[in-house]
Amino acid sequence: MLTIKRAASMLAVFLITGFLASCHDSPVSTEDVINLPSEKVSIESPEYQSDVLQESANFGVDITLENNSVTDRNSDAAPNDHANPVARANAVARKYLRILQSLELSEEQWVRIRHCFADYKECIESATARYRHARQELHQEFRAKVARIKSALENGDITPERARELYKECVEDYRAKTKRLAAAYHEAIANCLHNLKECIESVLNERQLARWQELLGGGDGGDDGGDRGTGTRG
Numbered sequence: 001m002l003t004i005k006r007a008a009s010m011l012a013v014f015l016i017t018g019f020l021a022s023c024h025d026s027p028v029s030t031e032d033v034i035n036l037p038s039e040k041v042s043i044e045s046p047e048y049q050s051d052v053l054q055e056s057a058n059f060g061v062d063i064t065l066e067n068n069s070v071t072d073r074n075s076d077a078a079p080n081d082h083a084n085p086v087a088r089a090n091a092v093a094r095k096y097l098r099i100l101q102s103l104e105l106s107e108e109q110w111v112r113i114r115h116c117f118a119d120y121k122e123c124i125e126s127a128t129a130r131y132r133h134a135r136q137e138l139h140q141e142f143r144a145k146v147a148r149i150k151s152a153l154e155n156g157d158i159t160p161e162r163a164r165e166l167y168k169e170c171v172e173d174y175r176a177k178t179k180r181l182a183a184a185y186h187e188a189i190a191n192c193l194h195n196l197k198e199c200i201e202s203v204l205n206e207r208q209l210a211r212w213q214e215l216l217g218g219g220d221g222g223d224d225g226g227d228r229g230t231g232t233r234g
Contacts, residue, residue, distance in 0.1 A: 037124035085189040116199035123192035
């Protein structure tokens with residue numbers, strides 16, 4: 001009986017030792033250790049679309065919204081400027097992680113890599129928060145302009161025809177500002193990804209950097225900022 005217990009104890013020690021060794025050989029396993037920014041954060045309120053559509057109906061103006069931007073019903077469909085840029089950036093970041101796991105990084109390098117990804121996550125979240133705030137302010141500005149047009153119409157200061165003209169101008173201005181804001185947001189996300197790439201490259205030694213660039217495909221890091229060029233090593 002004692003022999004069986006002793007053998008069981010030795011087996012347990014062996015299994016635990018093997019598990020710890022495997023953990024040491026694989027210091028990181030994608031998002032289990034490195035958390036990427038959430039791709040499920042809503043940045044566009046349905047209220048924005050419904051407000052514009054409702055006011056357009058009130059003024060008798062025929063417009064619609066396509067891809068979360070204000071477009072004329074008769075115009076060509078605008079490109080999807082509001083496609084989730086965080087999801088696209090994260091796809092590239094996951095590619096970076098897969099490559100890094102093949103480069104035989106040291107524990108010290110992994111610590112620094114985790115800091116790179118933490119900075120990337122903070123950068124994305126900050127850019128998203130700024131966009132959401134600016135987008136809300138832009139819609140509030142639109143509402144205020146519409147209220148002034150309605151007030152002028154109710155007071156008899158302008159005709160219904162002039163009110164429709166002013167409303168169309170208001171919508172056009174809103175559309176242009178929305179597109180510029182979306183473009184700035186995409187650029188901010190691209191910058192976050194570009195900074196992540198540069199941070200990673202500053203951690204790698206010459207052999208790892210050469211292999212990294214080879215696996216990226218000539219230094220191309222992806223659609224969202226990877227074509228900005230390779231970073232310098234620190």
